[in-house]
Amino acid sequence: MLAAMPPTPAIPPHRDESLARDRGDACVRTRGDACPGALRLHSAADGSLARLRLPAGLLTAHQALALAEAADGLGDGHLSLTSRGNAELRGLRDGCAEDLAGLLRAAGLLPSDRHERVRNIVASPLAGLDGQGADGAAPVQEWARELDLLLCASDTAPDLSGRFLFALDDGRGDVAALGGDVTLIAEPGGTALLRVGDDTEALRLPGRDAPRAARTAAEAFLSVAQEAGNGSWRVRELPPGYGAPAVRARLRTRLPQPDTRPDTQPYTPVPAPPPPRPGPVTGPDGTTALSLLAPLGRLTTAQLRRLAAVARDGSGELRMTPWRGVVLPGLPPEAAESGLRELATAGLVTDPASPWYGLGACTGRPGCAKSLSDVRADAAATLPEDGTGLPVHWSGCARRCGHPHGAWVDVVATGDAYEVSVRGTRHNAPATTTIPLTDPADRLADAVASARAATRTTT
Structure with a gap:
């Protein structure tokens, strides 16, 4: 039988203490967003928790080692992967916030203290690695880097909730299905669709303009939300008359010259593919990427160090996925084969038929x-x-x-x-x-x- 636990008062479904009476079909937020970050720690039963935003899930091997050091020296010796491709440090000891911030800044993981909680950017983790998606190599990783820089340069972006989500999809439909507040979808030929929330229409624009338009869409949301007056954290919380179409209309007025404004297109979501399975992924350039899973989203620091070591044989990058996995790009085939064996020995999931998948x-x-x-x-x-x-x-x-x-x-x-x-x-x-x-x-x-x-x- 399963182990019984001491009784704890039940929590009503979907309870959120910041919610008051409904206004129309939208909630009314009665307080600001308390979502944890790297600087705003959350007190949990096992100690403090820090949530680190990793745009596009990207870590360098050096940054992965810095997180291993932080988890060993300040926390519980683990890194938890989130459903947005971010990472959490748990079991942090009291009074460690300053030391943690110093470690993260030295590793380049805190480019802006004011913006650290709003850098929620997911991107297709296999983009450019398997020949799929728009044109086989849509630049969503580059979009993510540019959007991150633009957000950190914005005076208004810090007003976004720590739950506001940007999704950058390479055309395969994987992260477009994650319910982003602003979604960019790469198209063949170098254009992109920009969708706000669950809007039934999208804006088509040149791919080179996509990151700036995404930031502008978030700023348009903030202005619409202020007018709505219900304290919305996300697009879906806006009341009737102030929803995604209103944000899209506001966005159009803020884009460059009228003759270059994008066309509005009907938007039909494509069926979302299943998350990447564990195992090697052969790329069109002859290199191999390794797709791996952390059982139940928890990495030990020993596993994280092994991942960093294998990553250095490739591009030097680790891509954390929204499905609590890790992708290591750019490995030569022989290094990929030996790295896969090494990581399996370390306890990571490498078998595509593993029961841990999903x-x-x-x-x-x-x-x-x-x-x-x-x-x-x-x-x-x-x-x-x-x-x-x-x-x-x-x-x-x-x-x-x-x-x-x-x-x-x-x-x-x-x-x-x-x-x-x-x-x-x-x-x-x-x-x-x-x-x-x-x-x-x-x-x-x-x-x-x-x-x-x-x-x-x-x-």
Whole structure:
């Protein structure tokens, strides 16, 4: 049976203490965003937590080693990967904020103290590595670097919520499906589509103008949100009459000369491909990238140092993915083969058929005081035979922190049981199954496997 935990008061579904009464179809925010950052630490049950924004998930090998040093010297010896390709340091000791900030600045991970929480930029992690996407090598990594510089130079960007998200898609549809507030999608021929929130229309513009237009769209959101007066943190929270179309209209007035303003195009999302599977990825230039997973999104510092060492045999970069993985680009084939063996020995997931593929969990107990169960231990105890079917996310409470987008198997702790269901589907979703903690673990494993076999659909 699963290990019962001491009782903790249940948390109502989707509770957010900053929300007041609805205004129309939108929430009303009653306080500012308290999302943690590298300088604004969050107090958790296992110590302080720092969340580091990594635009496009990019780390250099040197920066990876700096984070390993910080995790060993100040934290719990791990790096946690988030659903936005960012990273968290947990278990930080009291009074370490100044030392941590110094380490991060020296590594180039804090280019601007004022902007550090708003650098939420995800990008297609395999862009340019597998010959897929628009033209096979859309410049989304370059877009991410330029957008980061533009955000850090903006006087108004610090007013964005730490949850506002930019998604830069190379045309394959992977990060375009992550619910970005501003999404850029590369097109063949060098143009890009800019979509605001879930708008049904997008702006087509030259790719070279895409990063600046994305920043301008975020600034347009801030002005619309101020007029709306409901304290919106994200585009989807704007009230009727102030939503994505209003932001798009405001954006058009702020772009360059009228004769160069982009055309408005109907936007139809493409089906999102599954996340990259572990294993080697052969590129059109003859080099190999390694796609790897960290079980349940946790890297030990020893694993992080191994990753940095292998990365130095290639481009020297590590790309953290929104699916809690790591991509190492630009390796010669022989170095990729030996590196894959080395990283498998270190405990990273390298097998494309691994049961860890598609499996995620929140922090759970004991790290989170709001969690009702040790979800990481229970997820590991009910590991499936392989990684096929819908992704699975284990949550210690009804907040469902870090859950995936699209359709997924939702496993939520209630205190004395787990509730298993499929979320994000329009139809054919089985009813919720409740498995008491006193039942054998294989009953829960069977319930998860049954739900995971449901047809994969998108929202």
